[in-house]
Amino acid sequence: MATVPDHRGWLRKQGHLMASWKQRWFVLSKGVLSYYENSSLSSLLGVIPLKGAHVERDGKVKHGIVVHTTTHSQEPSDAPRREPLRPLHSAYVVAAESPQEADTWFDMLQKHIASTTAEGMAALMASASLNSPRANEYKAAAVKEQGVAVSNYKAGTDEAKRNEMKLMKLVKEPRENGLCFECSTPMDFRTAWASINLGVFICIQCSGIHRSLGVHLSKVKMVHGDDWNDDWVAVMERWGNARAYGYWEALKPPQRPTLEDAMAQNQFLKDFIFNKYGGFGTRRFAAPCEPHEWLECLRLEAGWVRYLDEASNQFYFFHEGSGKTEWELPDEARPAERLADVPNRPGREGWMEKKSGGHSGTTKFKMMQKWDRRYFVLPKGSTVLSYYTSDEDFKLKLEALGSVECKGARVFLKGVTKEDEYRFTLVSKDRELKLRARNMADYHAWKTVLESVITDFVEDPSQDD
Secondary structure, three states: OOOOOOEEEEEEEEOHHHOOEEEEEEEEEOOEEEEEOOOOOOOEEEEEEOOOOEEEEEOOOOOEEEEEOOOOOOOOOOOOOOOOOOOOOOEEEEEOOOHHHHHHHHHHHHHHHHOOOHHHHHHHHHHOOOOOOOHHHHHHHOOOOOOOOOOOOOOOHHHHHHHHHHHHHHHHOOHHHHEOOOOOOEOOOOOOEEEOOOOEEEOHHHHHHHHHHOOOOOOEEEOOOOOOOHHHHHHHHHOHHHHHHHHHOOOEOOOOOOHHHHHHOOHHHHHHHHHHHOOOOOOOOOOOOOHHHHHHEEEOOOOEEEEEEOOOOEEEEEEOOOOOEEOOOOHHHOOOOOEOOOOOOOOEEEEEEEEOOOEOOOOOOHHHOOEEEEEEEEOOOOOEEEEEOOHHHHHOOOOOOEEEEOOOOEEEEOOOOOOOOEEEEEEOOOEEEEEEEOOHHHHHHHHHHHHOOOOEEEEOOOOOO
């Protein structure tokens, strides 16, 4: 049976008896609207059952919505909070930051109210059918944002200045915050950037790739230059690079980018970041749960469970069998290292000889072909083999003389017919390359690297030279 997607985000809430407005974190789920003090969900302030409710626009409040309820709010018996819950009234007024957000909230509230009755749910299912013009709109509402949900309110002058001092300390300690979360480039307060919904510090080179992920996956801010509000800083304090590694790289990547990859802005770095955060559709290294679930409670080995102590923002470890509690990770609780299911493509560069000819439609007569010495490069993580006149041309980033996509290609391993000749032929859908390594060690090194990209190797001594 179809269900209405959850929706969450910041709204301004009008206080009791027309008191001042306060920013609250709202969660709309299963026909119930809840609101919290902050996005960490650590302090539940109220719950509004939407059965029998209706919503209308508030003409007196900019981007305002009024939720009219027929029941009183309910207080969960186990609700974690730091202040008493207040009773909710029949007219509940909220306001969004923009007309687009107000439209989304109004639409989602209507859907959740409808979902509380059998008739309303049937109507929703019909409107969301594949043949309905609103099907894409309904599906789009189900798209979940990545990481931790954060506010978008603008910090005041005093708040921004106070948080600037906090960020100066955060980038220095713990030390992992001063190294880019993606490529380990050293940073300081003036050069660091951050993803405020992922809670990690990154360098300026990697920040550009994070931006290309889209704001639903990574919200990028300058550490020095943007005015930070309290909520953003709270996320960075709660997470930070050292802790975030445990979640986002729970499955160890076979290769990690380096400073050189960041400076080159190469494809390996881009693919690594997109694979990490689901830019290609799947988070390839992350733990198999959501970030807040991993942070609050994680089952380990030998009956141990890791919890987060809210007061100190430190992990502690509890043994379910004995009731023992430890602040340091016990050795027996330590999980075994698990590798991500991502190909290890170490890459290689070096000299080989290439036989001239081989482009589709331009094959030369055999007697006119000759061996040319070329500098070959298969970048780390890449599947494209390119060649240059010299290593200097490659270092200067000049255009390659030629290249071949190795994915889907075949390699014919040539039998040695002459002393010290180590040859193979790489055949793709567009061209073939007849190659000759300098010695046996080089031959096997290139063969090993190509095996990380190509699976079709054929021992064929009959291949024509």
